[in-house]
Amino acid sequence: xxxxxxxxxxxxxxxxxxxxxxxxxxxxxxxxxxxxxxxxxxxxxxxxxxxxxxxxxxxxxxxxxxxxxxxxxxxxxxxxxxxxxxxxxxxxxxxxxxxxxxxxxxxxxxxxxxxxxxxxxxxxxxxxxxxxxxxxxxxxxxxxxxxxxxxxxxxxxxxxxxxxxxxxxxxxxxxxxxxxxxxxxxxxxxxxxxxxxxxxxxxxxxxxxxxxxxxxxxxxxxxxxxxxxxxxxxxxxxxxxxxxxxxxxxxxxxxxxxxxxxxxxxxxxxxxxxx
Amino acid sequence: xxxxxxxxxxxxxxxxxxxxxxxxxxxxxxxxxxxxxxxxxxxxxxxxxxxxxxxxxxxxxxxxxxxxxxxxxxxxxxxxxxxxxxxxxxxxxxxxxxxxxxxxxxxxxxxxxxxxxxxxxxxxxxxxxxxxxxxxxxxxxxxxxxxxxxxxxxxxxxxxxxxxxxxxxxxxxxxxxxxxxxxxxxxxxxxxxxxxxxxxxxxxxxxxxxxxxxxxxxxxxxxxxxxxxxxxxxxxxxxxxxxxxxxxxxxxxxxxxxxxxxxxxxxxxxxxxxxxxxxxxxxxxxxxxxxxxxxxxxxxxxxxxxxxxxxxxxxxxxxxxxxxxxxxxxxxxxxxxxxxxxxxxxxxxxxx
Numbered sequence: 204x205x206x207x208x209x210x211x212x213x214x215x216x217x218x219x220x221x222x223x224x225x226x227x228x229x230x231x232x233x234x235x236x237x238x239x240x241x242x243x244x245x246x247x248x249x250x251x252x253x254x255x256x257x258x259x260x261x262x263x264x265x266x267x268x269x270x271x272x273x274x275x276x277x278x279x280x281x282x283x284x285x286x287x288x289x290x291x292x293x294x295x296x297x298x299x300x301x302x303x304x305x306x307x308x309x310x311x312x313x314x315x316x317x318x319x320x321x322x323x324x325x326x327x328x329x330x331x332x333x334x335x336x337x338x339x340x341x342x343x344x345x346x347x348x349x350x351x352x353x354x355x356x357x358x359x360x361x362x363x364x365x366x367x368x369x370x371x372x373x374x375x376x377x378x379x380x381x382x383x384x385x386x387x388x389x390x391x392x393x394x395x396x397x398x399x400x401x402x403x404x405x406x407x408x409x410x411x412x413x414x415x416x417x418x419x420x421x422x423x424x425x426x427x428x429x430x431x432x433x434x435x436x437x438x439x440x441x442x443x444x445x446x447x448x449x450x451x452x453x454x455x456x457x458x459x460x461x462x463x464x465x466x467x468x469x470x471x472x473x474x475x476x477x478x
Numbered sequence: 479x480x481x482x483x484x485x486x487x488x489x490x491x492x493x494x495x496x497x498x499x500x501x502x503x504x505x506x507x508x509x510x511x512x513x514x515x516x517x518x519x520x521x522x523x524x525x526x527x528x529x530x531x532x533x534x535x536x537x538x539x540x541x542x543x544x545x546x547x548x549x550x551x552x553x554x555x556x557x558x559x560x561x562x563x564x565x566x567x568x569x570x571x572x573x574x575x576x577x578x579x580x581x582x583x584x585x586x587x588x589x590x591x592x593x594x595x596x597x598x599x600x601x602x603x604x605x606x607x608x609x610x611x612x613x614x615x616x617x618x619x620x621x622x623x624x625x626x627x628x629x630x631x632x633x634x635x636x637x638x639x640x641x642x643x644x645x646x647x648x649x650x651x652x653x654x655x656x657x658x659x660x661x662x663x664x665x666x667x668x669x670x671x672x673x674x675x676x677x678x679x680x681x682x683x684x685x686x687x688x689x690x691x692x693x694x695x696x697x698x699x700x701x702x703x704x705x706x707x708x709x710x711x712x713x714x715x716x717x718x719x720x721x722x723x724x725x726x727x728x729x730x731x732x733x734x735x736x737x738x739x740x741x742x743x744x745x746x747x748x749x750x751x752x753x754x755x756x757x758x759x760x761x762x763x764x765x766x767x768x769x770x771x772x773x774x775x776x777x778x779x780x781x782x783x784x785x786x787x788x789x790x791x792x793x794x795x796x797x798x799x800x801x802x803x804x805x806x807x808x809x810x811x812x813x814x815x816x817x818x819x820x821x822x823x824x825x826x827x828x829x830x
Contacts, residue, residue, distance in 0.1 A: 374560045374561075374564035375564045375567075377529070377551070377558075377560075378560060378564040379577065381552070381554070381558040382577050382578035383552050383629065385550075386552075388552075392580075397568055399568075
């Protein structure tokens with residue numbers, strides 16, 4: 204009897220915590236959006252009937268997808284180079300890649316303010332080189348948000364992928380080339396499918412991270428580049444529209460889950476061994 | 479199509495460390511040659527040079543009339559079997575075997591047909607749909623073999639292919655490898671540290687040490703007539719005794735150890751005996767007797783071999799291993815003599 208109960212007793216405390224502080228509040232938030240006096244889907248109708256709100260959603264998806272794709276490409280290249288290095292250099296490079304993660308998101312976003320501002324480092328450099336005649340508007344653009352987020356998330360991608368790429372045995376890629384596969388075919392048919400589990404974990408982390416990001420779009424995007432995270436904050440803390448905020452949250456959860464499922468599908472097609 | 483493999487004065491380095499020194503090796507068309515040696519002797523380096531995973535510092539590698547020396551690995555057309563199988567974990571058994579065919583641009587129908595035929599030859603038809611993770615070690619190595627054979631390469635190379643298998647399977651697999659290699663008449667290079675494996679499977683064996691081939695010959699010759707002390711020790715000549723000829727009397731030669739003990743050897747058996755040489759003998763080649771002739775020794779530990787007793791023999795010039803008859807067990811501490819059994823001994827050039 205005791206034996207049967209032991210596992211339940213052991214997972215009990217954690218399960219209660221998750222239930223009390225995650226499932227119940229999230230559930231309550233979601234239920235609220237369906238209990239509107241104007242009809243049970245009214246908050247959603249209101250959201251999708253507003254051109255502005257739709258734009259925010261599409262922009263968030265677009266920025267997150269572009270960020271994810273760029274992070275995957277840049278992270279993969281960096282991780283591949285790191286994985287080929289001799290062991291001593293490998294750890295130095297990994298530490299270098301992870302170093303930015305030691306500072307806060309806000310601090311790192313501020314760095315981009317200094318870089319991209321009207322009087323920023325980049326504009327001054329281009330002006331002094333004579334490449335441009337007057338300062339470019341780089342802050343408060345979609346590009347600024349994407350650049351900063353890619354910078355935020357690439358270390359995460361490198362970290363996830365370096366381990367996976369290192370785990371691909373050298374003799375497997377050698378076997379592929381001995382069987383006549385040129386370097387690109389080795390990459391496409393062996394390395395990429397075998398790296399797929401890591402790519403998916405990384406891509407999901409980056410996508411969810413950028414989809415829910417708050418500080419970066421707030422600092423570098425401003426009002427004109429509002430994203431779901433900043434919009435949600437505004438609904439809840441500025442206009443006190445709790446139902447509206449809950450609706451935004453519910454839509455974010457649905458979009459995130461959908462994208463994650465799609466990514467996993469894609470991965471399984473490339474490598475049946477991937478989760 | 480059978481072709482020969484030729485390595486000419488190949489030197490190779492890892493960084494600044496020289497791992498191969500002026501290595502020359504010619505494998506005739508259809509022949510299976512093993513590289514045999516302890517780890518670090520350069521055998522795997524040689525294989526990697528031929529495969530194209532490593533570039534020689536100098537020298538040339540030719541396969542038939544093709545110069546492989548600087549050719550990229552994927553253009554070399556060599557079937558390679560790895561120690562750890564190196565199967566593609568994300569592909570089914572059939573797709574693993576078909577991988578090389580795909581690179582050669584064969585259509586999917588033809589790929590499947592050829593892969594399935596090859597799987598049948600290695601007895602794995604029932605496993606075509608399985609993933610490598612669901613196979614035993616022996617099955618994995620058969621898939622690896624099928625994958626290397628299916629591209630019909632002019633050269634097959636094996637890098638310690640059996641060292642991860644258990645003893646029984648090892649014997650089965652080496653027979654299998656030999657059978658398939660013979661059936662196709664494919665020129666083959668086989669790398670191993672296992673003497674029995676190399677001798678049983680090969681037409682010729684190259685015994686390597688410190689980046690050089692010490693002797694390349696048929697297994698029988700290596701086993702019975704090693705050319706130098708290194709090879710002799712490698713094939714089990716545990717007694718190497720430095721000798722100086724002190725008296726010649728027709729065919730009979732009196733040779734003396736550094737400690738002054740003498741034995742008589744016949745040039746009718748050994749051919750011309752040089753003034754200084756090393757007498758190499760397996761324990762079978764040194765008879766332990768109570769007679770006065772031969773090298774005087776004091777017996778040490780006695781072990782029972784089934785066909786004979788083996789004794790540790792302390793002589794003034796060193797400690798040797800000799801065998802004595804079962805009829806007369808001798809106790810440790812007994813004074814006895816070691817007499818060379820001519821048919822079981824070799825005369826080697828002196829190392830000094």
